[in-house]
Structures are given as structure tokens and as C-alpha cells.
Amino acid sequence: MTHTNIRPFALTDSEAVITVWKACGLVVPWNDPHKDIARKMKVNPELFLVAIADGRVVGTVMGGYEGHRGWINYLAVSPNYQGRGIGRALMDNIEAKLLALGCPKINLQVRSSNRAIIQFYGHIGYHIDDVISLGKRLIPDG
Template sequence: MSTLPDGEPLAPVLAAAPVADGEFVEITDADVEQVVELWKTCELTRPWNDPYVDIAEARAGDGSTVLVARADGRVAATAMAGHDGHRGWLYYVAVAPELRSTGLGRAAVVAAEAWLVARGARKIQLMVRTGNADVLGFYGRLGYADQECTVLGRWIPSD
């Protein structure tokens, strides 16, 4: 069994990837509108982050993707994954509200983790807004923990 740098066993989340209603696959052009709609419904979008640009940029390179699962012919869950050459990152993990607590969120994380591990990620990170206790609890149950660091950012002015 793999271990963390401190010798703790790696959580066995990667070992069992449940597939709720559908398999996670890479986004297609036909999925984009439904994905953006899902992200808005799940309140993941912000005025300063254009979801269409985020999707296009994730699809543009080999180091990132958007994974989707469908239920009843519609996009039901997503996870954006990116590998920066050092660590893997998760973004836009979303599940249709009516399908929450079905295992689909866990399946989205596991699918994105598998995608990242296949590209060499040894550690996977994500950001959760501080006040989002429900989501912090969800990730805690999957073995994610506060990394005792502060995320800083700076916007680069555009022309």
C-alpha cells in the first residue's frame, strides 16, 4: 500500500471508483452548455471566471480536462482536473442537486483522481471556500485535509 510522506497509509479512495448512473468521460462540444448550466445551478461560477473560457482552456492542453457523467441523457456530474507538472488539482466538482448523496460526487472525485494519477500526480489538491462546511465535510470523508497553507492570488491586468 502506498503511504504519505509522513508514513500514513494513503486513503483507499482510488481503489474503488463507483459509477453511479454513468461512466465519467471527457467533455464533448455537445456537453458544454449543460456543464455551464450545472455549474451555475451548483453556484460554482463567479462573475470574474467565465466558465466557457475555463472549459476551453481545460480542453486546450494535455495537462487538464473536464470529465462528465450523464444520467438520463443529461450531464449529471462534472470534475475539472489539471496537472501542473508537480501536483494535480480539482476544480468544478459538481453534482446535479437531485442526485446528491447517491455516490456520484465521490465517483466524480475518484474519476478525476485516476485521470491525474495516470499523468503522474502524486498529490492532489483543491480549494474550497472557507464557509462551505458541507463541502469541506464531503472532502474530509474522502481523505482530504487542510494543508495548513494560505492560497494567495493576484489578477493580471488584461489589455
């Protein structure tokens, strides 16, 4: 594993975080990443973590908890740093923070075409639930 420091996100990390998200294909036209960061900073900002290696942001994860379920969003590791245990370290950190809040279960959504990340989550104990994910946009970003 590459030596990394995992710490809370700081606003000065914004552009580096978005660069990681873009490199990982997480930025989509219907979500403005700057607005996603601003929204996260209003709700559980302590559950937004970054991984630092070689002096720069190389990984991210956003966690959330509303009292019933925890959620994971924007788990990403720069392609040049993947396979070094950084994603696992980010998940271990965010799971520990959610558990400390009393969170009984974590949910996350993955695009069904992203086989590699589905396999990654399977290796760290996540299972495909027999559910259908529905969504409704209340505030358009574009």
C-alpha cells in the same frame, strides 16, 4: 448510487455543464464559464470529465497536472443528484487519471463557507493543509 457513465467532456456538453455549475453556485462574476471551458480545452482536456445520468450531464470535474501537483476544479453534481455517489465516482476517476500521470499529490480550493463540500472531501481522504491560498488575475474575464 445512481447509474452514471463518466466520460471525457465534449464541446457539445458546454451549456449543460454551465447549467450544473450555476445550480451548484460555482459561477462567479469574475470567471466567465465559457472562457473557463475554452481554457481547459487547451490544457489537459482529457482531465475534464462529465457524469451522465438519465441521458444528461449531472456532474463535472476538471483536473490538472503540471508535473508537481494535481489540481481539482469545478467538481459539481446537480442538486437533484447529490448524495448518490456521483461526486465520489467523479473524484475516483480523476484521481486514477492523475495517478496514472505520476501525480504525487492533489490540491484543491474550496470556499471556506462551503461546509458541506469540505465535509465531503474529508470523507474521501482530503485534509485541510496549513497554507494560505493566494491568487492574482492575469486576464480579466469581465
